[in-house]
Amino acid sequence: MKFFVLVLFLAIIWTSSAQQTISGNVVDTSGNPIVGANVYLEGTYDGSSTDEAGNFSFQTAETGTQTLVISMMAFEPHYEIGEVSYLKNLKIKLIEAVNQLGGVTLSAGTFEAGDNSKVSVLKPLDIVTTAGAAGDFVAALQTLPGTTTVNEDGRLFVRGGSAEETQVFIDGLRVFQPFNATTNNVPTRGRFSPFLFKGITFSTGGYSAEYGQALSSVLLLNTTDVPDEEKTDISVMSVGGGVGHTKIWDKTSLSINASYINLSPYEALIPSTQGMEWNDPYESISGESVFRVKGNRSMFKFYTGFNHATLDIAQEDINFEDLVRFRLKNRNLYFNTSYKHFFENNWSIFSGVSMANDVNEIAIMEDTVDTEEINSHIKIAAKKGFSNRFELNTGVELFSTNYEETYQDSDGFTFNGSYDDVLVAGFLEGDIFFSQKFALKLGARAEHSNVLNRFSISPRLSLAYKSGENGQFSLAYGDFYQKPLTESIKFDQSLDLEKTSHYILNYQYLDNGKTFRAEAYYKDYDDLVKFDTQLPEFNSEYSNLGKGYATGIDVFWRDNKSIGNLDYWASYSYLNTKRDYRNFTEAATPNFAPQHNFSVVTKYWVEKLRSQIGVSYSFSSGRPYNNPNTQDFMGEKTKSYNNLSFNMAYLIDQQKILYFSVSNVLSFNNVSNYQYANVPDNTGFYDRRAITPPADSFFFVGFFWTISTNKTSNQLDNL
């Protein structure tokens, strides 16, 4: 026994005295030394860091076969297994980890607004503190290139596409009526309060196979997973008021808000007089709620939005002596529920359902139109990361539409229109990162529409190459299909899908607070719906013979570092587009597609006043219109559009903010279009009327108060 103890003791002494040296050199794939890498024997404390030349050397008392680990941020860890005595003068090459900081991103065609995204060009706060946007996140997106200013509408017009070519998704599920119901020449707003979202992705083309039924663009909104704190928000505005509350129970949370908007007091003070008068200004009651449960490996969300709006307006019309009365009552109910589960082996499963019920009661003079639309979207998708170099995303979707309308004119003529459709779609897409510098997204989407009995397959491709430390090039191609709009499909269900192909080349440069992007694109439109009457009617002739193109260049520049406290961005879009669609007699540039669009947004933080002052300017060249007194179809252009807006947010204290904004400070008289008489006068001349905004400028004053347990948060991010 004694002998045994002695041997053991000696063995310990022997091993501790027999120190071995482990040494080597660590470089990256281009042979440059890696400084500060951690080199050690697994399971022991023995190790060292590499020096300026990438060299390391340390002593160890370990013996036998050991694992040497070389680890460094942004590189794949490297393992050398061997007898300790052989771990000498090693030459180690570390491979850059992909999907890490500073890697290439698949970003052609997309703008992101988020907290941490590498490709974020806007922060969530920017969306809501842009002068002229008045808290409408869609209006803030209109300061990005690729969009055109169609101020009398309020929706998104992207790269020569009409507003209906853009679709909106919340948490991956379709929103069927993303905008408040309105009438001609009264701009609409997005239905959703921006502060419910943690990230916004706006794609102006070439987007993923996961999304379809949008010819031009998709806007993806992601709701917050876990709110930061409990609070109550109260707002008093010149156009109404609202209350909101967020409650948190450990992993579960609920946010609710309700608002009431009434334009009457404002209109009584500063009436809108240009070409219209209100009988009953816009009034709405709306509410939203989000319920969330976050588990260790799962996320459940349930969103509900409700909106009831009425308006009664009388507008000038060249064909009538008196003002034309228009009444609208809209009720919209929207649900969106989703469940996401992350499995151990890098699989994640998403399932979700969204549903909308939209009811309109419209009266135009003595005629009435009642419509009811029920839409739903069901989606099941799965994602698997095979490594950090390859990720697969696949899913199936089902869209159903049920539309009914009853039209009744003053003579008692009644027309009932309806259509039902079920559209089934599937998608499969892979993201492959060949290296830190080169990545590829390849996918395809298949769709089948029941009512049209049409099947389509759309390939999607996106490539990105990082050319240097801060710059990268991207290429994207894709085919996109969309069902004809309800206005035609309700009358003719033998129509085919409309189609576009996008070709995009993008360059992006990001450097410490500065962002530069330039994107050139070509869009080819085919199978557009045409009809032979001024508006789609039940006895019109319909066809898919329309086609067109759009090509242009979008440039974006942002800098929030060079000048202290000043943040600004500027966008320019050049657009050349012609299309033959609807009732066009030949291919022409539509009214919503001005050739040049420019905007600049500035925000300046005045420390002394605890205020943010914002100024925005936007310009667009003249918009085409058709003058029936000339031979040229759509041959004339309005004068150019100018708008200078100003806003100021003053932090009274941590919890109270006073906000003031005014649009079109310089009162430019903007003309969006001309309406010509249906019949010429007795000299053979078609008389006309300029379509201008109801008022040149709009003022807004609001007071926002947050009551939270910790007394530090405020609603600046809600504005």
Place this chain on the structure above:
Amino acid sequence: MKKLIVILFIAVSISASAQDRYTEGMSKAMQLWGEQKITEASNLFERIAMAEPDNWLPYYYASLVNTTASFGERDEAKLTQQLEKAKEFVDVAKNISPENPEILILEAMINTAWIAYDGETYGMTLSGKNTKLYNEAMQLAPNNPRVIFSKAEWDMGSARYFGKDTTPYCEDVQRALELFDATESKEVPFYPNWGEDRAKQVLAQCQS
């Protein structure tokens, strides 16, 4: 009997040497940190952490070293790397030891480093998170001097920003100072004990 003693002896000596190894390693890392050898200190804490997967302290220090080094760092690439690393380690520490007030305030400190670097970008999104973290830490350990002091310092920052009176928070700093000596745990070796000097500085500003 002899056999038993030998076995016992071996067992004790092994555990003693493991204990010594830990103490030695941690002391060495602390020393490197003291010499401002940030990478070396961080790497050594990381090595100890890898070898002691059930102990939150080496992860905590690996994170703390990177966090404190980030204050005042203007190179965005370096800052991002350090803070991402700090966050990675603090997340592991949190997994090993959930509901640990020391880890919560370290997490808040990482956020503060982001805010200090670019308040415009990170202020709005991270300050709410910090408030939540400090409140949580306060609930768990209302008498932990680092918790009281860190929260007071954070609240002072916001109060100063809005031109408000900071004296109520000075009382908290004073209270924290009294607790540094009285309640600090000496049982767990290398248990965090920073903050006293900084608290004294802040209190001096209060009184000037």
